[in-house]
Amino acid sequence: MGSCLCKERQHPATFNYFHFMKIVLLGAGNVATVLGKMALDAGHTIVQVYNRTPAKAESISKMLGAEVIDHLSRLSDTADLYLIAVADSAIASLTENLHVSKGILVHTAGSVPMSALLPASKNIGVIYPLQSLRSSRMPAAPFPLLVDANTPDGLLLLSDFASSLSPMVSQANDEKRLRLHLSAVVVNNFSNHLYTLAKDYCTQHELDFRLLLPLIKETADRLEAGDPTDWQTGPAMRNDEATMQQHLQLLESNPTLANIYRLISESIREYHRGN
Amino acid sequence: MGSCLCKERQHPATFNYFHFMKIVLLGAGNVATVLGKMALDAGHTIVQVYNRTPAKAESISKMLGAEVIDHLSRLSDTADLYLIAVADSAIASLTENLHVSKGILVHTAGSVPMSALLPASKNIGVIYPLQSLRSSRMPAAPFPLLVDANTPDGLLLLSDFASSLSPMVSQANDEKRLRLHLSAVVVNNFSNHLYTLAKDYCTQHELDFRLLLPLIKETADRLEAGDPTDWQTGPAMRNDEATMQQHLQLLESNPTLANIYRLISESIREYHRGN
Numbered sequence: 001m002g003s004c005l006c007k008e009r010q011h012p013a014t015f016n017y018f019h020f021m022k023i024v025l026l027g028a029g030n031v032a033t034v035l036g037k038m039a040l041d042a043g044h045t046i047v048q049v050y051n052r053t054p055a056k057a058e059s060i061s062k063m064l065g066a067e068v069i070d071h072l073s074r075l076s077d078t079a080d081l082y083l084i085a086v087a088d089s090a091i092a093s094l095t096e097n098l099h100v101s102k103g104i105l106v107h108t109a110g111s112v113p114m115s116a117l118l119p120a121s122k123n124i125g126v127i128y129p130l131q132s133l134r135s136s137r138m139p140a141a142p143f144p145l146l147v148d149a150n151t152p153d154g155l156l157l158l159s160d161f162a163s164s165l166s167p168m169v170s171q172a173n174d175e176k177r178l179r180l181h182l183s184a185v186v187v188n189n190f191s192n193h194l195y196t197l198a199k200d201y202c203t204q205h206e207l208d209f210r211l212l213l214p215l216i217k218e219t220a221d222r223l224e225a226g227d228p229t230d231w232q233t234g235p236a237m238r239n240d241e242a243t244m245q246q247h248l249q250l251l252e253s254n255p256t257l258a259n260i261y262r263l264i265s266e267s268i269r270e271y272h273r274g275n
Numbered sequence: 276m277g278s279c280l281c282k283e284r285q286h287p288a289t290f291n292y293f294h295f296m297k298i299v300l301l302g303a304g305n306v307a308t309v310l311g312k313m314a315l316d317a318g319h320t321i322v323q324v325y326n327r328t329p330a331k332a333e334s335i336s337k338m339l340g341a342e343v344i345d346h347l348s349r350l351s352d353t354a355d356l357y358l359i360a361v362a363d364s365a366i367a368s369l370t371e372n373l374h375v376s377k378g379i380l381v382h383t384a385g386s387v388p389m390s391a392l393l394p395a396s397k398n399i400g401v402i403y404p405l406q407s408l409r410s411s412r413m414p415a416a417p418f419p420l421l422v423d424a425n426t427p428d429g430l431l432l433l434s435d436f437a438s439s440l441s442p443m444v445s446q447a448n449d450e451k452r453l454r455l456h457l458s459a460v461v462v463n464n465f466s467n468h469l470y471t472l473a474k475d476y477c478t479q480h481e482l483d484f485r486l487l488l489p490l491i492k493e494t495a496d497r498l499e500a501g502d503p504t505d506w507q508t509g510p511a512m513r514n515d516e517a518t519m520q521q522h523l524q525l526l527e528s529n530p531t532l533a534n535i536y537r538l539i540s541e542s543i544r545e546y547h548r549g550n
Binding site for chain 1: 305363364386407409412415416417418419421451453454457459460461464465467468470474476477480482484489492495496499502503504507508510511513515517521522525532534538539542
């Protein structure tokens, strides 16, 4: 078994594999910045950062010690990993003009199929960070990197690379990644929007939103200790019509939040009916 | 100024005030358990726990070293603080049969006016914990206690008591408390329900919901470092219609989550339009 694993882990010469990779970043936004910084910290080298508007890549390339290029004709042909981190909608037009003949080309998008990269490279893959990334904030804790590749060797290479950045690496094909992206939208984008609406409501009524931070933190933290279903509390859960009506009256001048209040309360009531 | 503050802080003899209070808990549920435990840990004494079904009060009274009573006629008349922690809808019927002649009577509800206690006592107040409390889990971090009382002396007494339990004590009248309760429902109950729906969706598709925990935690934690508005990301925020349509297709067999997806995405798009 041991020798078998060793054999599996032999990387073919075509990948020019070393533990420390030479990386080209295509894109200079939040995902490129955070993954680039993590790769640098793990000992890899960022050789180039490509961006059509080179001024936008100045600070990231300085931080990463990489050359800025603004034209794909100047792309290094000796890197191990070409990592696309641009808006989902920009991937197609980028791959039209890109040709990676050595190394592996990957994107970082939750909802874009891996095959979108085929026009630009024979060896393709995905490294999808299951985290909301901002260049201004390195996440405090490790987060999952979901990898995929179109060959077993590519998958090993990307798994090894991802494992040097995070202890939480697993494989996810297009469908799995898309479903996890949808789930991420629900738990992150939607919750964060609820926080936004609650903050505006507090501000409007001269209440300090920061009073709610321990509650928000506890709501997230206790998922380590049990399922969200078991932690549910509140007026909708206990079918407390009087309190819900009081709340809706307070939202009369706030139709957006009132609609969200009605829909989610109804869903909670329905879900926990008979509990 | 110093002497003025000292004078304000003289407590009238009618309250029989000591730093360490003698407390009667009316109720034996989540709020009574957590606040009772916090009071005990802070050096106060829980003299009695009242519950109509005494069996339900057995474990809490044992933990707190308190006598269980199942009839209000056996209520101690020498406690300093009578703390009601029952369902909002049960407060009215409880106060009908309750008479507190010494000490102060408080409730712990976000959406019940303080005056609901007037039938039962001359000295009344509120201690509202701005946290989702469960007897099975003591919150890891301090949380706000919002106090109110119908006299300045009562307010001082409750502020001092609350300050012995939490470093985050502030005053909130009925309206402020109700609005904060509404905000708490939005950030806690609604977010937790989103987690519930996302977990069910993951389970349905054999995905590990725990992969989303670092994202959920980060979404909460980074509010310490900036407004939720500034942290918003995702397809709705960047008006990425293609990804939203892909997600809605994945939710075809899940109309509840699809409706929530549509409504909140629309609200995010509307909110960040032109950003």
